[in-house]
Amino acid sequence: MKLILIEPDENLRSLFELNITNELSYEVIPRDDAKEAISFMQILPDIRIIVTKDKIGAENSAKILEDHLSQSGRSSVQLFVIGPEFEATQDFTHALPENTTPEKLIEYLVKKRKVKGQSISTQGYMPVPLKSLKYLGVYPSDIYLNMKRDGELKFIKTFNAKDRIEKQDVEKYSLKGIEKVFVLESDFKDYVERANIVFSSMIINPDLSKKSKDELRKVVLRQIKNIGVNEQSLELASTFINDVQKEASSNAALGSIAEIFNSSMGYPFQRSYMCSLFSKLIADQYSWKDQSHIQALSIAAVFADSELSSKEEQAIATEDDLRDAQISSDRRKIVKTHAKLASEKVSQVKGTSPMLEQLVRFQHGNTTGESFNFNLGDKMSPLYAIFIVSDNLARLILSSTRKKIELNKYITEINKVYPNKHIETALENLKKLFV
Numbered sequence: 329m330k331l332i333l334i335e336p337d338e339n340l341r342s343l344f345e346l347n348i349t350n351e352l353s354y355e356v357i358p359r360d361d362a363k364e365a366i367s368f369m370q371i372l373p374d375i376r377i378i379v380t381k382d383k384i385g386a387e388n389s390a391k392i393l394e395d396h397l398s399q400s401g402r403s404s405v406q407l408f409v410i411g412p413e414f415e416a417t418q419d420f421t422h423a424l425p426e427n428t429t430p431e432k433l434i435e436y437l438v439k440k441r442k443v444k445g446q447s448i449s450t451q452g453y454m455p456v457p458l459k460s461l462k463y464l465g466v467y468p469s470d471i472y473l474n475m476k477r478d479g480e481l482k483f484i485k486t487f488n489a490k491d492r493i494e495k496q497d498v499e500k501y502s503l504k505g506i507e508k509v510f511v512l513e514s515d516f517k518d519y520v521e522r523a524n525i526v527f528s529s530m531i532i533n534p535d536l537s538k539k540s541k542d543e544l545r546k547v548v549l550r551q552i553k554n555i556g557v558n559e560q561s562l563e564l565a566s567t568f569i570n571d572v573q574k575e576a577s578s579n580a581a582l583g584s585i586a587e588i589f590n591s592s593m594g595y596p597f598q599r600s601y602m603c604s605l606f607s608k609l610i611a612d613q614y615s616w617k618d619q620s621h622i623q624a625l626s627i628a629a630v631f632a633d634s635e636l637s638s639k640e641e642q643a644i645a646t647e648d649d650l651r652d653a654q655i656s657s658d659r660r661k662i663v664k665t666h667a668k669l670a671s672e673k674v675s676q677v678k679g680t681s682p683m684l685e686q687l688v689r690f691q692h693g694n695t696t697g698e699s700f701n702f703n704l705g706d707k708m709s710p711l712y713a714i715f716i717v718s719d720n721l722a723r724l725i726l727s728s729t730r731k732k733i734e735l736n737k738y739i740t741e742i743n744k745v746y747p748n749k750h751i752e753t754a755l756e757n758l759k760k761l762f763v
Contacts, residue, residue, distance in 0.1 A: 569601070
């Protein structure tokens with residue numbers, strides 16, 4: 329079954345396409361606007377669904393398509409319109425909210441079209457949008473181009489799994505007119521899950537997603553400086569953390585850590601970087617700390633939320649937050665156990681210490697990493713307390729809608745959620761940072 333998709337945002341278009349293909353096995357045909365879609369339908373009439381934004385630039389895309397389908401007798405085609413500037417007047421037209429996620433779109437499509445398409449794999453390979461590669465950091469699987477050789481369709485490996493993605497390589501193939509590349513059918517689901525994590529965070533905060541890592545670092549440094557941290561201490565901490573993360577991102581032995589760090593952009597990178605800086609600044613107040621502790625704290629900040637796919641999920645810090653979150657039951661299970669899942673990945677990375685695995689597992693003060701109920705008790709250590717305080721402080725600062733950061737309020741809140749002497753000490757050392 330074929331579906332036309334009209335979505336101007338490149339990242340959101342890739343995310344919609346991957347999820348529709350993965351969940352429904354529809355062949356997704358992207359088009360730039362309503363006029364292109366109508367021209368395509370005249371050439372290939374086997375279209376059953378159109379998903380479009382309400383307006384593309386000055387074009388009233390949804391209205392043009394609704395009128396065309398009605399007047400041409402093609403009311404069997406279901407038209408799904410995303411956005412507020414459209415009111416459906418036909419039974420085959422369905423208006424969806426502006427903030428419709430790929431997950432919600434799938435629900436709407438299944439509700440109206442209760443049939444899945446046939447598998448669209450070709451010789452065991454699945455198509456993915458070429459431009460969906462741009463922000464993944466490293467290739468999550470082997471990537472293939474399809475080429476005809478001696479009259480036969482051949483799949484030629486172009487990029488190797490775990491190699492770093494260079495955006496200019498993606499652009500080079502795009503300029504040659506290539507829109508799709510391929511992954512093995514067995515790798516396709518993992519590819520979609522990885523893309524969901526990366527692109528969801530970018531779509532939530534598109535302004536941040538367009539910034540480079542250097543620009544995001546400057547944003548974080550400015551935020552921390554503005555709440556009164558000594559500038560010289562902040563610069564020293566920043567230099568150290570940059571060196572640690574640079575080493576992690578280029579070290580093949582660190583595998584998954586490098587992958588997550590290289591692909592993390594927008595809010596996830598901003599939060600992990602802020603957590604790393606606070607961890608370093610607070611740890612510097614303790615006489616027992618050494619370089620290995622700071623390295624573990626910094627890498628834990630990168631890894632801790634690696635299983636979460638949105639800013640909303642990263643904002644969850646208590647059982648009440650989890651209960652009230654507007655997420656699916658499947659994602660709710662992931663969020664509840666994300667610390668455990670991430671720590672298990674850490675434990676599989678060669679050369680990492682049990683200290684790092686435990687920092688990630690105990691992120692929310694729970695011994696199993698399977699809920700947000702604080703139960704560390706005697707297992708709490710100064711190092712865990714530093715990480716818990718830093719992670720929560722970064723979350724609270726970045727979720728604040730106020731220009732003025734209410735530091736004392738955040739300290740009180742963290743103390744209330746984590747009643748422990750090591751937390752109290754870490755918070756006292758935090759206060760020493762502010763001049």
